[in-house]
Amino acid sequence: MGVRKDLKQARRRTDLADRAEVETVRDEHGVVREARTPALAAPAVRGSTADIPYTNAAEAPDAVVLRRKEAGRWRPVTAAVFAREVTATAKGLIAAGLEPGGRVALMSRTRYEWAVLDFATWAAGGQTVPVYATSSAEQIEWIVRDSGARLLIAESTENADTARRAVAGLDAPPAVSVIDDGAVLELAERGHGVSDQEITERRAALGPDSVATLCYTSGTTGRPKGCVLTHGNLHAEAANTVELMHPVFKAITGQTASTLLFLPLAHILGRSIQIACMRARIEFGHCPSIKPDELRPELRSFRPTFLVGVPYLFERIHDTGRATAEKIGRGASFDRADRVGVGFAEAYLDKFLGRGPGPSLGRYAAWALYEVLVYRRIRKEVGGRLRYAISGGSPLDKRLNLFFYGAGIVIYEGYGLTETTAAATIVPPLGPRPGTVGVPVPGTAVRIADDGEVLVKGGIVFTSYWNNKEATDAVLTGEWLATGDLGSLDGDGYLTITGRKKDILVTSGGKNVSPAVLEDRLRGRPLVGQCLVVGDNRPYVAAVITLEPEATAHWLAVRKRPEDTPLSELCRDPDLLADIQKAVDYTNQAVSRAESIRRFVVVEGEFTEENGLLTPSMKIKRGAAAEAFAGEIEGLYG
Numbered sequence: 001m002g003v004r005k006d007l008k009q010a011r012r013r014t015d016l017a018d019r020a021e022v023e024t025v026r027d028e029h030g031v032v033r034e035a036r037t038p039a040l041a042a043p044a045v046r047g048s049t050a051d052i053p054y055t056n057a058a059e060a061p062d063a064v065v066l067r068r069k070e071a072g073r074w075r076p077v078t079a080a081v082f083a084r085e086v087t088a089t090a091k092g093l094i095a096a097g098l099e100p101g102g103r104v105a106l107m108s109r110t111r112y113e114w115a116v117l118d119f120a121t122w123a124a125g126g127q128t129v130p131v132y133a134t135s136s137a138e139q140i141e142w143i144v145r146d147s148g149a150r151l152l153i154a155e156s157t158e159n160a161d162t163a164r165r166a167v168a169g170l171d172a173p174p175a176v177s178v179i180d181d182g183a184v185l186e187l188a189e190r191g192h193g194v195s196d197q198e199i200t201e202r203r204a205a206l207g208p209d210s211v212a213t214l215c216y217t218s219g220t221t222g223r224p225k226g227c228v229l230t231h232g233n234l235h236a237e238a239a240n241t242v243e244l245m246h247p248v249f250k251a252i253t254g255q256t257a258s259t260l261l262f263l264p265l266a267h268i269l270g271r272s273i274q275i276a277c278m279r280a281r282i283e284f285g286h287c288p289s290i291k292p293d294e295l296r297p298e299l300r301s302f303r304p305t306f307l308v309g310v311p312y313l314f315e316r317i318h319d320t321g322r323a324t325a326e327k328i329g330r331g332a333s334f335d336r337a338d339r340v341g342v343g344f345a346e347a348y349l350d351k352f353l354g355r356g357p358g359p360s361l362g363r364y365a366a367w368a369l370y371e372v373l374v375y376r377r378i379r380k381e382v383g384g385r386l387r388y389a390i391s392g393g394s395p396l397d398k399r400l401n402l403f404f405y406g407a408g409i410v411i412y413e414g415y416g417l418t419e420t421t422a423a424a425t426i427v428p429p430l431g432p433r434p435g436t437v438g439v440p441v442p443g444t445a446v447r448i449a450d451d452g453e454v455l456v457k458g459g460i461v462f463t464s465y466w467n468n469k470e471a472t473d474a475v476l477t478g479e480w481l482a483t484g485d486l487g488s489l490d491g492d493g494y495l496t497i498t499g500r501k502k503d504i505l506v507t508s509g510g511k512n513v514s515p516a517v518l519e520d521r522l523r524g525r526p527l528v529g530q531c532l533v534v535g536d537n538r539p540y541v542a543a544v545i546t547l548e549p550e551a552t553a554h555w556l557a558v559r560k561r562p563e564d565t566p567l568s569e570l571c572r573d574p575d576l577l578a579d580i581q582k583a584v585d586y587t588n589q590a591v592s593r594a595e596s597i598r599r600f601v602v603v604e605g606e607f608t609e610e611n612g613l614l615t616p617s618m619k620i621k622r623g624a625a626a627e628a629f630a631g632e633i634e635g636l637y638g
Contacts, residue, residue: 020439020442033448034447037444043236048206049119050125053079056281064077095191105151106131122206125205135162142224144163154179218615233459237423259283260298261277263290269422321334341403342403346402375408390414391412394520394619412429415497486498503515503516506537507539511595522543525583529547529606534633542597547567555579
C-alpha cells in the first residue's frame with residue numbers, strides 16, 4: 001500500500017516532518033484557545049501574482065505548466081507559451097479600455113481560458129471579478145453594478161445573453177464578449193498596437209497591497225458581498241500551502257505532481273489552487289463539471305496524482321463503487337471491504353500517531369484481499385495514480401475519510417472562507433487526523449472565542465467587503481476575522497468545526513443543535529441526495545431528505561423494479577424508507593438523543609443551483625429550502 005510506505009518514509013525525513021511546528025496557547029483551565037503556525041514563505045514585499053507566468057517563462061521556459069484538452073487529447077502548454085498568451089490577451093484588454101485598477105467580470109465554468117484571462121487581467125493592471133456561470137440575471141446585475149466592472153467576458157452565448165439582459169439598465173453597462181465565440185483570440189488581435197513595455201510598466205506598478213480580485217460570497221443568506229483580496233493575500237495562501245504540501249508529496253512519492261481542476265474558478269478554493277499550481281509549476285488541467293458522470297472520464301484520461309474537491313465528490317465515488325459491486329452481485333463484498341478498510345485505517349493511523357499497536361495480521365490479510373477485489377478499482381475510477389486529495393467546503397464524514405485511506409488515498413481536510421483566501425487550516429501531510437480540518441496554514445493563527453466562534457488572523461485575511469463598511473466592521477476586529485463558524489482546538493492545535501453560529505437550532509426544550517453535523521453525515525449515506533435538518537423552536541429535530549438520482553436508479557435496478565417508477569411513489573415506498581431510516585440511524589450515532597433526528601420526510605425533486613436551493617459551492621440555502629418545503633416541515637410536527 002503506497003500510502004503506508006509514504007508515511008513510513010516521511011517519518012524518517014525529519015527535515016520534512018518538523019517544517020511547520022504548531023504553537024498552542026491554553027487558558028487557565030488548560031483548554032487550547034489558540035493555535036498558530038509560523039510562516040514557511042516570507043510575506044511578499046514587492047511584485048504581484050501577475051508576475052508568476054513571467055517568472056516561470058524566464059526560469060523554466062520549456063516546463064509544462066498546464067495541459068489543455070483539445071480534440072480529445074491533453075496537449076502540454078509550456079511556461080513560455082502560457083506567458084505569451086497572457087501577454088497577448090493583456091494587450092487586448094488594454095486596447096478594449098481596461099485602465100490600471102479597472103475591473104473585468106469573468107463569467108465562465110472552469111476551463112483553460114479562465115486561467116489566461118485571470119492572469120492577463122492582472123498583467124494589464126486590472127482586477128478580476130469572478131461570476132458563476134450559473135448566476136441569475138439578478139445576481140449578475142448586482143455584482144457588475146456593485147463592482148463597477150466595465151468589461152464582462154462570458155463563456156457561452158447563453159451566458160452572454162443573460163448578462164446583457166442583466167446589465168442593460170445600468171448607467172454604464174459593460175462591453176460583453178464570448179469565450180466560445182473566440183473572445184481570447186479577438187483580444188489578441190485587438191492588442192497588436194499595445195507595446196510590451198506597457199505590460200511591463202503596468203505589472204511593475206502592482207504590489208502586495210494592490211487589489212487583485214473582488215471575489216463575491218456565495219450568498220447563502222442575503223445579497224453576495226464582494227471580498228477585497230490583495231495580491232499579498234493570494235501570495236500568503238499559495239506560497240505557504242505549496243511550501244507545506246508540495247515538498248512532502250514530491251520527496252516521498254517520487255511522482256511528478258499533477259491535478260485536474262474542476263471546482264468552479266469563481267470560487268476562491270479552485271482559484272487559489274490554480275495560482276498555487278502555477279507558482280509551483282505543478283501540471284494541471286481543467287474540467288468544467290463536478291458532475292460524477294462527466295468528471296470520471298476526464299479523471300481517467302488526465303490521471304492526476306492529487307485532487308482538490310468537496311465532500312460531495314468523495315461521497316459519489318464511494319457510492320458508485322458500491323453500485324458497481326451490486327450490479328455484479330458483490331454488494332455484500334463491498335460492504336465488507338468498507339468495514340475492513342475503515343478498521344484497517346483506524347488501526348494503522350493509531351500506530352502511526354503513537355496511540356496503538358497497529359493492524360493485526362488478520363486485518364492485514366483482509367485488507368490485502370480487498371485491495372485486489374475493491375480498493376484498486378476505486379483508484380482506477382479516478383485515474384489510477386491518485387495518492388492524495390484535499391477536501392474543503394464542508395466537513396467530510398470521518399468514516400468516509402477512513403475508507404479512502406484504507407483504499408490507498410489520503411484525504412486531507414481543510415477549512416476556510418472567501419474572506420481567508422481559501423484555506424485557513426489544513427491537515428498537514430505528515431499528520432493525518434480524520435475528523436478534523438487540520439492546523440493553521442503556515443503564517444496563520446486560529447483562536448476560539450468565549451462563545452466558541454472561530455477567529456482567524458494572518459496574511460490570508462481579506463482587507464474588507466467592497467463598498468460595505470458596516471459588514472466589514474461586523475467581522476473584522478483588529479487583526480482577527482470572526483468567521484461565524486463554531487469550533488474547538490485539540491491539544492495539538494487541530495481544529496474541529498462543529499457548526500455555524502447563525503444555523504444553530506434551539507429546540508423548544510432548550511437544546512442547542514448544530515444541523516451541519518447531522519447533514520454532513522447523513523448526506524454521505526446511500527440514496528440520500530441532499531438534506532435539511534430542522535427543529536428551531538420545535539419539540540424535536542427532524543429532516544427533509546431528497547433522493548440521489550443515480551443511487552435511486554441503482555436501487556430500483558437491483559430490486560428489479562421499473563426504472564420509471566414515479567418519484568411520488570418512491571417517497572412513500574416502505575422498503576426505500578427503511579433504507580433511509582438506516583441512514584438516519586447511522587447519522588444519529590454521532591449525537592446525543594436530544595440532538596438526534598426523530599422524524600424525516602423524503603420529498604420529490606432535488607436541491608440544485610437552478611431551483612435556488614444550493615449555492616455554486618454546494619451549500620444549502622437554508623431559508624429558501626425551508627420555504628420551499630414549508631408544508632412538508634409542518635407535517636413532520638403534525
